[in-house]
Amino acid sequence: MKSPLIKQDDFWEVEYVNKVIIYKTINELKRYVKGEVVESLVEHYYKSDQLLQKNEPIKQGVLSHQKLIQHIYFVYFDQMSAVNNVRNIAGDLARQARKEKQFKLIVTGAHPLKADTVQQWCEGFYLGDYEYKGYQSEKRPARKAFNLVLDVPKQTDISAAIKRGxxxxxxxxxxxxxxxxxxxxxxxxxxxxxxxxxxxxxxxxxxxxxxxxxxxxxxxxxxxxxxxxxxxxxxxxxxxxxxxxxxxxxxxxxxxxxxxxxxxxxxxxxxxxxxxxxxxxxxxxxxxxxxxxxxxxxxxxxxxxxxxxxxxxxxxxxxxxxxxxxxxxxxxxxxxxxxxxxxxxxxxxxxxxxxxxxxxxxxxxxxxxxxxxxxxxxxxxxxxxxxxxxxxxxxxxxxxxxxxxxxxxxxxxxxxxxxxxxxxxxxxxxxxxxxxxxxxxxxxxxxxxxxxxxxxxxxxxxxxxxxxxxxxxxxxxxxxxxxxx
Missing domain, CATH: 3.40.630.10 (Zn peptidases)
Structure with a gap:
């Protein structure tokens, strides 16, 4: 599914944009990436048994394509209904992305976010990215803000959920x-x-x-x-x-x-x-x-x-x-x-x-x-x-x-x-x-x-x-x- 929020013809070739791909099963993920440049990366991780790891739900990959290097974060949602599962994964992802200096993220996937989980995703992401400024004598550089784009089904009104989150x-x-x-x-x-x-x-x-x-x-x-x-x-x-x-x-x-x-x-x-x-x-x-x-x-x-x-x-x-x-x-x-x-x-x-x-x-x-x-x-x-x-x-x-x-x-x-x-x-x-x-x-x-x-x-x-x-x-x-x- 291509994101309605992105206007480029080829979703996977948006320059300097890093992807967060959400999935619940391997077959679901394979169907989603079939024919895309990321398909080879998914196949590599699948064969090396690096996907669907419950104790490490975020798998980061680097994709090189036509002189473009992109970071791909595969996010495994085992139980969407589990208390704080969405918030915890979003929080971990925020810190991992900041560590890698990836400040523009598009959240999409074989299992797209629904309106009722968007608020939890926003909460988890910004709570996980929290840092207390403190009183150090050496002034810290200003923290760069994230540009977070959420891919949801067309016609879904998530503006209220995003704001509340x-x-x-x-x-x-x-x-x-x-x-x-x-x-x-x-x-x-x-x-x-x-x-x-x-x-x-x-x-x-x-x-x-x-x-x-x-x-x-x-x-x-x-x-x-x-x-x-x-x-x-x-x-x-x-x-x-x-x-x-x-x-x-x-x-x-x-x-x-x-x-x-x-x-x-x-x-x-x-x-x-x-x-x-x-x-x-x-x-x-x-x-x-x-x-x-x-x-x-x-x-x-x-x-x-x-x-x-x-x-x-x-x-x-x-x-x-x-x-x-x-x-x-x-x-x-x-x-x-x-x-x-x-x-x-x-x-x-x-x-x-x-x-x-x-x-x-x-x-x-x-x-x-x-x-x-x-x-x-x-x-x-x-x-x-x-x-x-x-x-x-x-x-x-x-x-x-x-x-x-x-x-x-x-x-x-x-x-x-x-x-x-x-x-x-x-x-x-x-x-x-x-x-x-x-x-x-x-x-x-x-x-x-x-x-x-x-x-x-x-x-x-x-x-x-x-x-x-x-x-x-x-x-x-x-x-x-x-x-x-």
Whole structure:
């Protein structure tokens, strides 16, 4: 099949254009290339048993024809429906092509892309090509952009899928950038400044609660966490109001650095804590995507921003603090700080009479113990809203696993001096006890909690995943907003 997007008479002889040929079976591939100059290359790889290798789905070849040298990437799609198969192959291909300095690619093949996989292809390609710029003294050369052409059946409208795929990937990369930024560069104030800059002259309005206005609101839990740091706390309220319906409210944990406070972390557990604002990054990036996609929804985002530091002014184990809803909390461990800043943000969320609250946070190490680094935890109530989030995970490509939210977990938080403690004194059901704590601040609102502590960071580069902070949860939030009626 010749590409409708390419006007040359001979598709295979487009000068300086490199091909990505997708196929599912050898016979399918042979039929596709029959009579073309690439046929000999396919036959060579077939005879030497270099095609259809599941552990290495991308095979690169070099084709010389009439003084023209082209790079051909054979991409084997074994199971098109497998979660993230498309994104992973696209991500691997992006890095391989950049390594070979092949910046113009035409994606075609015996098994052409359908509209429903185009978005995944675009996401995987641009997510896999991500690189954090960093702060090296030697300036890096500007990265050359790819020219990516997708070959689809005629009459197929893929413009919306391409745009959504690009915007979603761009937004997750924005979340990655935020979470990868060192904490001395991304303080609560700098996060606020950056957010204001991103949404200036857009349809997103921003209200900022500083220490004074937060105190006036009664946000004692939020302020307690911040008091050990010299960095001022801020709570951002972002609003995209394109509908008269009740809002969907996102809440993202924004601890720009977490030492653990007085209950200080061991050094080996602290190095990645610049990313403890991963929830805030995902929420901010999601609002960016919604604004760029011109989504006709009423959406709010609440982003509490603090540092959790030990000092003479820091809050202490044994302290009793009062949240915005007047609930009192005995502090057992100052390293269970994320739930405290979320508590006041959730209280604020309820004042908007939302149709749904979704909070997202790098909340508990227990989440990693339970799920490893391959899935995030989801909890909430009522069950139907949790089911809706879970039902989209294969399309989104971010695995979620529901953990229980039994009422009995509240017994683990009993206090003799306050309404409850901020964490259990034992290590049982850590993710669930954190969620049952948060539930005390959402009232009767429909609410979903996503714990991304397990997926916040990639330890290596593979597929569309790139080593470093992951921007986890961004795609899930975007999909949740788009599909919530």
């Amino acid at each position: 690009f915007v979603v990937a761009k937004s997750q990369n924005m979340a990655r950038d935020l979470a990868n930024t060192p904490a001395n560069y991304l303080t609560p104030k700098e996060f606020m400044t950056m957010t204001k800059k991103r949404f200036s002259k857009t349809g997103v309005s921003i209200k900022v609660y500083d220490k004074k206005s937060a105190k006036k609101k009664g946000m004692g839990a939020f302020l307690a966490v911040s008091q050990g740091s010299s960095q001022e706390p801020y709570l951002l309220e972002l609003t995209l109001n394109q509908s008269k319906e009740a809002p969907i409210v996102m809440v993202g944990k924004g601890v720009t650095f977490d030492t653990g406070g007085i209950s200080i972390k061991p050094s080996h557990s602290m190095s990645c804590m610049k990313g403890d604002m991963g929830g805030a990054a995902a929420v901010c990036a999601t609002m960016s995507a919604l604004e760029e996609l011109k989504v006709k929804k009423h959406v709010k985002a609440l982003i509490p921003l603090v540092e959790n530091m030990p000092s003479a002014n820091a809050y202490k184990p044994g302290d009793v603090i009062t949240a915005m809803n007047k609930k009192t909390i005995e502090v057992i461990n100052t390293d269970a700080e994320g739930r405290l800043i979320l508590a006041d943000a959730l209280c604020l969320a309820t004042t908007f009479k939302p149709k749904l609250i979704i909070d997202i946070a790098t909340l508990t190490g227990a989440c990693s113990v339970a799920l490893g680094n391959v899935a995030s935890a989801v909890l909430g109530s009522p069950q139907n809203v949790v089911d809706t989030i879970l039902s989209k995970q294969d399309d989104v490509g971010e695995r979620l696993w529901q953990l229980p939210l039994y009422d009995e977990y509240l017994d683990y938080l009993k206090s003799s001096v306050a309404d409850f403690t901020n964490c259990a004194e034992n290590r049982l059901a850590g993710t669930s006890t954190a969620a049952i704590f948060l539930k005390q601040f959402v009232g009767e609102s429909s609410w979903v909690h996503i714990d991304i502590a397990s997926t916040m960071e990639n330890k290596s580069t593979k597929g569309y995943q790139v080593k470093g902070m992951n921007g986890s949860g961004t795609r899930t939030l975007i999909q949740a907003i788009l599909t919530t009626s």
